[in-house]
Amino acid sequence: MNIPTKHRLAAELRAVAAKAHPANAAIYLALADRAETGEFDDYADVHVCGPTAIYLELRAAGLDKFAARVAAGEFDANAEESESWASSQTDPQIIRLLEALGIRPDRSKDN
Numbered sequence: 001m002n003i004p005t006k007h008r009l010a011a012e013l014r015a016v017a018a019k020a021h022p023a024n025a026a027i028y029l030a031l032a033d034r035a036e037t038g039e040f041d042d043y044a045d046v047h048v049c050g051p052t053a054i055y056l057e058l059r060a061a062g063l064d065k066f067a068a069r070v071a072a073g074e075f076d077a078n079a080e081e082s083e084s085w086a087s088s089q090t091d092p093q094i095i096r097l098l099e100a101l102g103i104r105p106d107r108s109k110d111n
Helices: 005-019 022-036 050-060 064-071 079-088 092-100
Strands: none
Touching: 005 022, 022 050, 050 064
């Protein structure tokens, strides 16, 4: 099983904070606490695009190296998270959009 993106992101933010200048460390740790809640996940309902939200916050704080990692997709949802989200959709409009894109979640595991 893959480690959930929110945990990978939070752990990496904390690891970078441990090596950062104290002022930057505080920013990294605050973002890690928020990341742990799933706020910055691809499929969270907090932001239109969670990775874009954290990218913008990192850039605003001048933390461009970590922002570049986010932009490169290092903390994008994994296949398991994507499948879970797609399988959870019940709105007919979203299902039609997924099907139009050729995305068909594995419903064999549904009860």
